[in-house]
Amino acid sequence: MSVMTKPAAATPKRGRKLPGWAIGMLGVAGAIALLSTTSYLTNFPQLTSSGTTQTAVRLALPILLAGLGGLWAERAGVVNIGLEGMMIMGTWGAAWAGYQWGPWAALVSAMVFGALGGLLHAIATVTFGVNHIVSGVAINLLGAGVTKYLSTLLFFPVSHNPRESPPVPKFDTYSAAGLTDWLATLENEQRVVLSDVAGILRGLLTGVSPLTMIAILLVPASYLVLWKTRFGLRLRSCGENPWAAESLGVNVYVHKYIAVIASGALAGIGGAALVLNPGQPGYLEGQTGGRGFIGLAAMIFGNWRPGGLLGGAALFGYADGLQLRSGGETVLALLYGAVILLGVLVILQLVRRKWFAAAFGIAAAVVLYFLYYSLDEIPSELTSYAPHMVTLVVLAVASQRLRMPAADGVVYRRG
């Protein structure tokens, strides 16, 4: 249950001596250490408060689910730019079923609506061999259009606003009562590290809805299905080399169809996570706000792997949550944290005698520290787009280390 603290899990892919879970644990520990050091040095306890963590989890869920959707499609070799459109379909579906029959119906309906978008993408890209990007762009246009049309048609008579659905009932949330009380006292004592860990844990354990649990369980589930089953191996082989897969008797079309439909369903659940967020009344036009694209960014950040993706979603959700809870000056403290992180990396590079990388790291750290020193706060207009900037930096710095599926985006025709 370490949703918010795995950003480092994506980076150390070097030695291959440690198993994945150990790297993950190390990443979590490192991230907690980093955050608590930063919050101690900059005197911003909000960095690790339970409130921030809780908001971060809620904001990370849609990104996580969209990212998982991207993972499924791209592992089968279909680039899915249409995640945003499928997510919009999901929000509409969730609200439409949700206000009438409750949150579980909302979840199922969001899945179905998202999957319909996925089906369309699959028909266009797999059967008709349309360029994946083109089809994705079209689906984004269509998703927005269809939901606007349907909202005017079906929501307007009830809610008297064509851009909004009637209020949607939410899931009951659960908290581990005894445990969280104890963690609360620990958090309020403001002890170094201990209180930080308590704050994060309390945020993770308070107000957990079934949707949160499902979303988080979907990460290991995706890993197990895609990497530990015969079906998953075949699916991934379609993304690596569909011609070889076909020659070994794998039905590439069927696997791609399943993957893209699953991708749409996951993006749809991501949409449901937005509608069923306790802070939201229901469906709102433009509610997704590019989160489908951020999900894609999280997936790239995570190097097309579920664990890294979780880290990316957690990082992006955390930055968003911090901004929402405590404003721009706290986000500025994150810059300080980035400087510390860079410092550690520079020392590592120096030990490895990579002078160029170390110099680059020092330069970046100096720039970041200068920003931290000279600014009072990060303008809120820009913090929402932090994921985009992080993704560009990751792509620019680590593009040689990222490894996408070999036949990703290639149009495959059965010979």
Add this chain to the structure above:
Amino acid sequence: MGKLRGNLLPPALAIVFSALLCGLALVLSGANPLKAFGAMVNQVGEGSTAVDIINSTGIYYIAALAVAIGFQMNLFNIGVEGQYRIAAVVAAIFGGSVALPPGIHSLAIIIVAAVAGAAWAAIPAILKVTRGVNEVISTIMMNGIALGVAAYLIRRDVFGELRGNNIRTPEIAESGWVPGIPLGDNGTLFGLVFLAIALGVGYWVMMNRTRFGFELRASGESATAAAAGGVNAKKMILVSMLLSGAIAGLVSMPEILGRDHTYNLNFPGGIGFSGIAIALLGRNHPAGIAFGALLWAFLDKSGLALDNVGVPREIVTIMQGTIVLSVVVAYEVVRRFELASEQRRVGRELASAGGAA
């Protein structure tokens, strides 16, 4: 004959198919599709709609040209959306804060817009050339950042000012305006619609009559063959991306210099994505794009009439989305069909030749 059929049949099929689909959607929601379509056609004659359509066509045309330049060499500039927004903000701020003689002022604003658009496109271009970063991903990210930067730049403590409920950049002085052609009750034609036409002609000349255009198309047809022919792939990527960005920067100029004279919160978004759709519809051909832009503008502006007959006008967006998707499917189906018939023809000829021998 065959070529013409291959180029004209698919869009026609796609438009008919989407019209049928939207008609079906209207019937299912209890409306009369014929009445809705009639209202849309009648709307063209009402008030300033016809002129609005022409103005809007010009804007879409520029956006689609920007996309098409990238498409010619299989480069996906999804970032037109962000490039034209950044260019609009920067140009509006520049135009509102300098005083220049008439003519030079507007020219300077247009140049600044083109440079800003190109600069915003330069980041993905450089990332692609030096680090091999896929331009689709990087331009999507740049689109998001453009939204943030634009919102930041028009903050009241940065460059913006508050007018009523709206935040906007300082108004451009009259010396920077490009006057339109007033048509009385029918509205005013933007002067810069002619810029769109000039760009279209320039695009055709560049593609068909210059060495650069040839190399661009060659890189699109086969990157390896072009490289073998001495085309510098990296240079082509960089130049075409910058050119695409510069043209994208001009997208908002007709509106800003012809009507709004400022960048404000009501700035229209989504034109870049429409440009992608229109470039696909027009198959990157200047005339085809003009037709696509006209269709898009007609759907947009006439769609406003749908509210009067009790049909949600968003059906128009659905229609646009369906057109894009079905036109690419139709091109692919027609291509496969012609490939198959070609194979059959060759097969027949070979068989008869073999029989004769």
